[in-house]
Structure formats: structure tokens, C-alpha cells
Amino acid sequence: MNQQAHETYLRMQVNTAAPWELTTLLYNGCIKFMKQALEGIHNKDFEMKNINIKKATNIINELQYTLDKKYEVSNSLSSIYDYLLQKLFVANMKLDAASLAECIELMTDLKDAWVQSMKQLPASAKVRS
Template sequence: MLAQNAYQQYKEKSIQTASPEELTLMLYNGLVKFIMRGIDAVEKNKTEEAHNNIIRAQDIIQEFMATLDKKYEIAASLELLYDYMLRRLIEANTHKDSAILGEVLDMAKQLRDTWEQAMKLAKHPRKMPELVEQAK
């Protein structure tokens, strides 16, 4: 019990002290985690567990959509992508379809990995050519 309480406090402190970029990465990691849990639950025929995890993934996508900064051109493209992902999650939840969840998981992982690379580039702009080469 004490260990769990300490972990919860650590987690809360991490969130409170995180930069906006780190919070976004945490959300992407949460999205990936909940979709993976949803896939596992669907495959194990645990309907309620699948539903709850897919709903949590949907909530994260809706948060991304609500917080898009529309002054940037990329926001329109991200909004379309998030809308598609949200609709696919709803469909996956309705039909308990792990293949659809797998499709959305791939997109979520790509978004997370891209965000992580962008954070690295922002911290070390001189290493940009090296990181771009690694990404190829």
C-alpha cells in the first residue's frame, strides 16, 4: 500500500512539473498504452475492460483535438488525423475489433515517435542533420 501511494505521488509530481512538450509525450504514451490494453482485452474477450481502455484512448484523442493551436498550418492536418483516429476507435469499440485498434495503434506510435524526435531536435538544434539521418 505504501509503495503504491508513493508511486501515485511520484506520478502526480511528474505531471505537475512536466513541460507542455513532456505532457504531450505522456499523453501519446498513454494513448499507446490504452490502445494496447484494449487490444489485449478484446483478444481475451474481456468486453468491459476493452470498452474502458478504448474510452480512455478516445478521451486522449479528444484532448488533443481540443487543445490544437489553430494558428499553425499543421493543426488542420492533425485535426483530420485525430478525427479519423477517434472515429476508428469508436468503431473498434462498437465491434470489439482488434484489427481496427491495431491500425490506430500504428498511427499513435508514429505520432508519439515523431513528437519524441521533435523534442530532441528542439533541445539540440545543432544535431538536426544527424537526427534526420537516423530517422531515415
């Protein structure tokens, strides 16, 4: 698929997604960028590493910004997001592949838990979220 067609597809996916699906897309994007950053570390492509860690950091900041603080789970997620941001900073500054791999694993676990919890909601609740 050419780049323009791919971008059009992604734009349509975002524009037509339900709110809960947008969170899944953010998780997927963050994981993708962290994996690309890890590849950058392994290939000694430090620009690639830096660009993709910045993209992952931006997504985590967006996830944190959208948390509804009236729920206890939001406070827990905020702490996890803070931890991820700290580990990404270390990974970026020290070329620490282990920190980045830990972030990928943690974000994948968060995404999987999110998807699983959304599967258990009735369809009407997913539309309102």
C-alpha cells in the same frame, strides 16, 4: 511499486513536466490504453476493452482541443485525430482488433515524430511551448 506510490510518481511527473513533455505523456497514455483495450478484445474482457477505449478517446479529445489552429500542422493533426476517433469507435462497437492495432501504430508514429521534433528544438523553445 505499490499503487499509491505509482500514482504519486505519476502526479509528480505531470506536475513537473514541461508543456512539450505533457504531450508526450498524453501520447504514451493513449498508446497504453489502446494496448489494454486490444488485450481486452483478445481476452474477451469487453468491460476492459470499453473502459480503455474510452480513456484513449478522452486523451485524443484533449490532444485535439489543445491544438493551435493558426498552424497548418494543427489542421493535419486534427484530421488524424478524427480518423483515430472513428477507428476507435469501430473497434469498440465491432470488437475490431485490426482497427485498434492500426490506431496503436498510428499513435506510436505520432508520438515518435513529436519526440523527434522536440529533440531538434533549442532548450529555450521547449520551455516556452
